[in-house]
Amino acid sequence: MASVKMPQLGESITEGTIAKWLKQPGDQVKKYEGLVEIITDKVNAEVPAPLAGILKEIKVKEGATVTVGTEIAIIEESVTATPATRPPPSKELEEVQAAFNTPDAAAPVPVVGPSSEGRTRLSPAVRALIEEHRISDAELSRIEGSGIGGRISKKDVEDFVSKRTQPATANGEQRQTAASPAAPSAPTPGTTIPLSPMRRAIATNMLKSKQTIPHAWTVAEVDMTNVVRFRQTTKDSFKLREGIDLTFVPIIVKAVVEGLKAVPMLNASWSEQGVVLHRDINIGVAVSVDDGLIVPVVHQADRMSISGLAKAIDDLAKRARAGKLGIPDVQGGTFTVNNPGTFGTILSYSIIAPPQAGILAMDAIVKRPVVVEGDAIAVRSMMNLCLSFDHRVLDGVSAARFLQGVRRWLEGFSEQVPLY
Amino acid sequence: MAVKTVIEAIREGMDEEMARDESVFLIGEDVGNRGGVFLASDGLFKKYGELRVIDSPLAESCIVGVAIGAAVNGMRPIAEIQFADFIAPAMNQIIEEAARFCYRTAGDFNLPMVIRAPWGGGVHGALYHSQSIEATFGHIPGLKVVVPGTPADAKGLLKAAVRDPDPVLYLEHKRTYRLVKGEVPDGDRVVPIGKADVKREGKDLSLIAYGLMLTYCLEAAEKLAAEGVSAEVLDLRTIKPIDQAAIIATARKTGKVLVVHEDNRFAGIAAEVMAIIMENAFDALDAPVLRLTGPDVPAMPFNHVLEEAFMPNVDKILAKARELAAY
Numbered sequence: 001m002a003s004v005k006m007p008q009l010g011e012s013i014t015e016g017t018i019a020k021w022l023k024q025p026g027d028q029v030k031k032y033e034g035l036v037e038i039i040t041d042k043v044n045a046e047v048p049a050p051l052a053g054i055l056k057e058i059k060v061k062e063g064a065t066v067t068v069g070t071e072i073a074i075i076e077e078s079v080t081a082t083p084a085t086r087p088p089p090s091k092e093l094e095e096v097q098a099a100f101n102t103p104d105a106a107a108p109v110p111v112v113g114p115s116s117e118g119r120t121r122l123s124p125a126v127r128a129l130i131e132e133h134r135i136s137d138a139e140l141s142r143i144e145g146s147g148i149g150g151r152i153s154k155k156d157v158e159d160f161v162s163k164r165t166q167p168a169t170a171n172g173e174q175r176q177t178a179a180s181p182a183a184p185s186a187p188t189p190g191t192t193i194p195l196s197p198m199r200r201a202i203a204t205n206m207l208k209s210k211q212t213i214p215h216a217w218t219v220a221e222v223d224m225t226n227v228v229r230f231r232q233t234t235k236d237s238f239k240l241r242e243g244i245d246l247t248f249v250p251i252i253v254k255a256v257v258e259g260l261k262a263v264p265m266l267n268a269s270w271s272e273q274g275v276v277l278h279r280d281i282n283i284g285v286a287v288s289v290d291d292g293l294i295v296p297v298v299h300q301a302d303r304m305s306i307s308g309l310a311k312a313i314d315d316l317a318k319r320a321r322a323g324k325l326g327i328p329d330v331q332g333g334t335f336t337v338n339n340p341g342t343f344g345t346i347l348s349y350s351i352i353a354p355p356q357a358g359i360l361a362m363d364a365i366v367k368r369p370v371v372v373e374g375d376a377i378a379v380r381s382m383m384n385l386c387l388s389f390d391h392r393v394l395d396g397v398s399a400a401r402f403l404q405g406v407r408r409w410l411e412g413f414s415e416q417v418p419l420y
Numbered sequence: 421m422a423v424k425t426v427i428e429a430i431r432e433g434m435d436e437e438m439a440r441d442e443s444v445f446l447i448g449e450d451v452g453n454r455g456g457v458f459l460a461s462d463g464l465f466k467k468y469g470e471l472r473v474i475d476s477p478l479a480e481s482c483i484v485g486v487a488i489g490a491a492v493n494g495m496r497p498i499a500e501i502q503f504a505d506f507i508a509p510a511m512n513q514i515i516e517e518a519a520r521f522c523y524r525t526a527g528d529f530n531l532p533m534v535i536r537a538p539w540g541g542g543v544h545g546a547l548y549h550s551q552s553i554e555a556t557f558g559h560i561p562g563l564k565v566v567v568p569g570t571p572a573d574a575k576g577l578l579k580a581a582v583r584d585p586d587p588v589l590y591l592e593h594k595r596t597y598r599l600v601k602g603e604v605p606d607g608d609r610v611v612p613i614g615k616a617d618v619k620r621e622g623k624d625l626s627l628i629a630y631g632l633m634l635t636y637c638l639e640a641a642e643k644l645a646a647e648g649v650s651a652e653v654l655d656l657r658t659i660k661p662i663d664q665a666a667i668i669a670t671a672r673k674t675g676k677v678l679v680v681h682e683d684n685r686f687a688g689i690a691a692e693v694m695a696i697i698m699e700n701a702f703d704a705l706d707a708p709v710l711r712l713t714g715p716d717v718p719a720m721p722f723n724h725v726l727e728e729a730f731m732p733n734v735d736k737i738l739a740k741a742r743e744l745a746a747y
Contacts, residue, residue: 096725096729097729123706123707124705125703148746148747154706
C-alpha cells in the first residue's frame with residue numbers, strides 16, 4: 001500500500017482542489033499514468049500515478065479542497081487482476097457477436113462515453129440549462145458529475161438547480177415583501193456570485209500585495225509616433241510572414257527588457273535577507289480570461305527578438321484563453337506588463353504581483369498636439385506608461401531612470417531596430 | 421374491450437372492413453380456403469366467398485399488379501404477400517407503378533390499396549422468412565409504410581390503411597402475431613397513419629422502436645425502472661410518413677435517445693430518426709443518439725446461436741440503455 005498525497009504544484013501553492021479522478025477504485029494504474037486532475041489557484045494539472053498497482057481507495061472526493069501533503073488516495077502495489085463479477089457469456093455467442101459487429105469494421109465501433117475531457121465537455125442540453133439558470137463557472141465547478149468519466153449530465157444540473165432554487169424562493173418571497181407598500185424603501189436583494197478558485201486567488205494576492213508592499217506610482221509620457229508608423233508599415237507583411245498580429249505589446253516588452261537591463265534593481269524581489277536581484281528577465285503579461293485575469297510569463301525575455309516575443313506572447317495568450325496553461329507558464333515572473341490601454345484607459349494604477357518589484361501599465365495611444373523641437377506644435381501619438389513599484393526595493397530616482405530608458409528606446413524607434 | 425392477439429386483431433380488422441365496404445377484397449397466396457399461411461384470413465373465404473377472397477398464383481408481381489388494376493377501377497384491394505421476403509418480384513409494380521400513380525396522373529387517380537406483408541425474424545425462419553424491408557420501402561416517395569406493434573394498433577392501422585386513398589405497405593411482424601396480446605377497443609376505431617404513440621412515459625431516456633422491438637423495449641423499460649432509470653418508449657407505428665413531432669418531443673424531453681430496430685444498420689430507419697433529432701433537437705441532447713440494430717449481414721441465419729446474435733433482444737437493449745443512462 002502506498003499513499004498518494006496532494007502534491008505541491010508550485011512555490012506559493014498551499015492547497016489544491018480535486019477536479020476529477022481519472023481512475024476509479026479497483027482500476028489498474030500504470031506508473032506515470034494520469035491519476036487525478038487538480039485545480040490550483042492558477043492552473044489545472046494532471047497528476048501521474050507515482051507507482052503501478054491498483055487504485056484501492058479515493059480519500060478525497062471530486063470538488064473537495066485539501067492542503068498540500070494530504071493523503072488523497074491509496075494505491076496497492078500489485079498486479080492481480082480484479083475478478084470478473086459477471087458470469088462469462090456463452091463463448092460461442094460472444095464470438096459470433098463479435099463477428100457480426102465487424103462487417104463495417106472499417107469504421108470503428110462507436111464506444112459510448114465522453115473523451116478524457118469528460119468533465120469539461122458539456123452536452124448541448126447541459127449548456128442550455130446552464131444558460132437558462134445562469135449558472136456561473138464557479139457553481140458549475142461545484143456540480144458533481146455522475147456520468148461516465150465524471151461528465152456532468154442534464155440530471156446533475158437539474159438536481160443542482162432544484163437544490164439551489166430553494167433559497168432563491170425564499171429570496172423571492174422577501175422581494176415580494178419588499179415590493180409591498182408597507183416597506184417601500186427596503187432595497188431589492190441582489191444576487192451573490194460564488195467565488196471561483198481564480199477569483200479567490202486574485203483577491204488573496206491583491207490584498208496581500210496592497211497590505212505588504214508600499215506601492216509608489218509614477219508616470220512617463222512617451223511619444224509613440226515612430227513606433228506607430230513602423231507598426232503601420234510592417235504589420236501586414238509581418239502577419240503574412242508570421243501568421244500572427246504584430247501588436248504594441250511585444251514592442252513595449254522589448255523596451256521594458258532594455259529598461260530592466262539598465263536598472264536591474266527593478267528586476268528584483270524584496271526579502272528580509274536582502275533584495276534578490278534576478279538573473280533572468282521573465283516578463284509576465286496580463287491576459288484577461290472569462291472569469292478573471294491570468295498572468296502567463298515569457299521566460300528569458302531578454303534573449304528574444306521582437307518577433308520572438310510576439311510569438312511567445314501570442315502563444316501564451318491563446319493558451320490562457322483556452323485554459324491550457326501549465327504550471328511553469330505562470331511561474332517565475334520577475335516583472336509584469338499590463339495593457340489596460342486596449343480598453344482606452346489613460347492612467348492606470350496597477351497592483352504589483354508579489355514577489356516582483358514592479359508592474360508597468362501601457363495606457364492608450366492617443367493623438368495629441370504636442371510641442372516638438374523648434375517650438376513647433378505637431379500632432380503626435382502619445383502614450384502614458386504607468387509604473388507601480390515596491391518602494392522598499394528601489395526609490396523614485398531608479399524608477400524614473402527605468403521609465404526614461406523605456407521612453408528613449410521607444411521614441412528612438414526606427415526601421416533600424418531589428419524585428420528578428 | 422377484449423384481450424386479443426395481433427393476428428386476431430388483423431383478421432378482425434379485415435373482416436370489419438370487408439363487411440363495411442363491398443369494394444374491399446383480399447388477394448394472395450393461400451389466403452382463401454387455407455386461410456393464409458398464418459391464418460390471418462381464416463374463415464373469411466367461407467364468409468365472403470371466392471370473389472372477395474382470391475387465391476392467387478405464386479407470383480407476387482401478379483398479386484400487386486392485379487391489386488393496382490382493381491384499385492384504379494374503384495376497388496379497395498388488400499394484397500397479401502405471404503412473407504415480406506417474397507416481395508422482390510413485385511418491386512417493379514410497387515415502386516414504378518403503385519407509388520407514383522397519383523403523382524404521374526397529377527392527382528387524377530389514387531390507388532387505395534393495401535399490401536400486407538409478414539416481416540421480421542426471431543422465429544427460426546432463416547434467410548427467406550425473416551427479413552425486414554421497411555427501410556427499403558420507406559425510401560420510396562408515394563408509399564406509406566405502417567408497422568404496428570400491438571393488437572389495438574394492428575387493427576386500427578389496418579382500417580386506416582384500407583380507407584387511405586394511397587398505397588399502404590402494411591407490415592405485420594410475424595413474431596408478434598401470437599406473442600403480443602393486448603386489449604383491443606370495441607367498435608370502429610381507426611388509428612391514424614403517421615402518428616407515433618408514447619407507449620410508456622419516462623424522463624431519463626427515450627427508446628424509439630416499432631414492431632417486435634416495441635415489445636422488447638417495453639420489457640427493457642420495466643427492468644430499467646427497477647434500476648431507477650425512467651425510460652420513455654415511443655412506438656413509431658408508421659415509418660412513412662414518420663411522425664417527426666413525436667420524435668423531436670421525446671428527444672427534447674429526455675435528451676438521451678436509443679433507437680432500436682432489427683433491420684440492417686446501414687441507412688436504416690434509425691439513421692433517419694437520428695438525423696431528425698440532430699436537425700431539430702440538438703440543443704436538447706445530453707448524450708450522443710444511439711442505435712441498436714441488426715448487423716449488416718445479408719440475411720438472418722437459421723442456426724439458433726447465429727439468429728440470437730443477429731436479433732436485438734431485451735438484454736442487448738438493456739445493455740445499451742444502461743450505457744446511455746450512465747453517460
